[in-house]
Amino acid sequence: MxxxxxxxxxxxxxxxxxxxxxxxxxxxxxxxxxxxxxxxxxxxxxxxxxxxxxxxxxxxxxxxxxxxxxxxxxxALLVGTSYIDGDEVVAAARPTLDRLSDDTTETIHLARLDGTNVVYLATRASEHYLRPFTRVGRRLPAHSTSLGKALLATHPDEQVRRLLPEKLERLTEHTITDRERLIEELHEVRERGYAVDREENTLGLSCFGVAVPYRTPARDALSCSVPVARLTPAHEQLVKEALFDARDRLAMATRHL
CATH class of the missing domain: 1.10.10.10 (Winged helix-like DNA-binding domain superfamily/Winged helix DNA-binding domain)
Structure with a gap:
């Protein structure tokens, strides 16, 4: 709109x-x-x-x-910077983002749902050499990211239908482009507590995301991005556990907001 x-x-x-x-x-x-x-x-x-x-x-x-x-x-940059500097969630998230980065050694993001997109509010770069990581302030379609799917899953199906068109933008060959198929996946996200983007936004990169439940429906989410070449089952499990721990710590830190 x-x-x-x-x-x-x-x-x-x-x-x-x-x-x-x-x-x-x-x-x-x-x-x-x-x-x-x-x-x-x-x-x-x-x-x-x-x-x-x-x-x-x-x-x-x-x-x-x-x-x-x-x-x-x-x-415009000055205004954007002042938004980030003055945001209470971003401030409260800094220790959590630092620890999540240390625990996983991967790229970490904090993002906010804005209409049909997610906007990146904070990042922590991977310890490994990678392509440039997502910039603060960048917008990406919610349906193609683990962050966005984690946040959309906190909304009722009918609200998701009102928000998204029937045909969704394709970013890679793996992107879900059918709204009803996406909604089916959101059911799974609700059950397991996390969302996954397996090369749906960027080829060669898998991302795992969790919504931060300091409000309902959730507004912000955390994610961890891992190159597919380095994503072993053991490392995937470590990332999920670290994300759940980070989600709980940030939910506690933001419970008054």
């Missing part, structure tokens, strides 16, 4: 357009021409140009050397 479709109080069109523009740039790294931006957002070219120039002057949008291509500005 876009900002202009959000139900509730009457909206100011210019404010809605500003937010939608910033979300456009946040979701598409790099620089974009005016024509490309207009094709995506659909605003009249003249009003779009004036809005972009205003955002450039304020530092929320940047231009290239030619002044004809646009991208997200540094002020």
């Amino acid at each position: 876009s900002a202009s479709e959000t139900p509730g109080a009457p909206q100011v069109k210019s404010a809605v357009r500003t937010v939608e523009l910033l979300e456009f740039f946040a979701g598409r790294p790099g620089m974009h021409s005016l024509a490309d931006v207009q094709a995506s957002v659909g605003y009249p070219k003249s009003s779009l140009y004036m809005l972009l120039r205003t955002l450039v002057e304020l530092g929320w949008v940047e231009t290239d050397a030619t002044g004809t291509r646009y991208g997200i500005g540094v002020r």
Whole structure:
């Protein structure tokens, strides 16, 4: 749902357009021409140009050397950083993330459900040499990640149906693209207490995720990512046990929130 479709109080069109523009740039790294931006957002070219120039002057949008291509500005980074710095769950999770990283020696994530996506709030890099790990602030489809599936499993089936389309985006050949099949898997997630992404988001990588039950339905989840080549049955069991322990410790640390 876009900002202009959000139900509730009457909206100011210019404010809605500003937010939608910033979300456009946040979701598409790099620089974009005016024509490309207009094709995506659909605003009249003249009003779009004036809005972009205003955002450039304020530092929320940047231009290239030619002044004809646009991208997200540094002020957006400042706002994102302040969100992370001020979040009580992120602060409470730091000792838990550090210990989980030590216990597993793998890449650890804390993420939050945001609509149909998960947003990464904190990470701990693996002790092993790997490809670059997921950045804080990155958004990924919930249905293709262990974090997202762990969080979706805390919602009733009908709510999941309202949230997700029937056909889901395919990220790899292993991604579940049928909503009803995903819901069937969410039943299993509820029973066993954890979710698994076996190369559904990134080839060569398996991830295990648990929701943190400091509220219902859950908003945040923890995950551990392991390269398939290193995922033995014994190591998988160690990761699951470490995640359950981390979930319980973080649930205790956030029980007052």
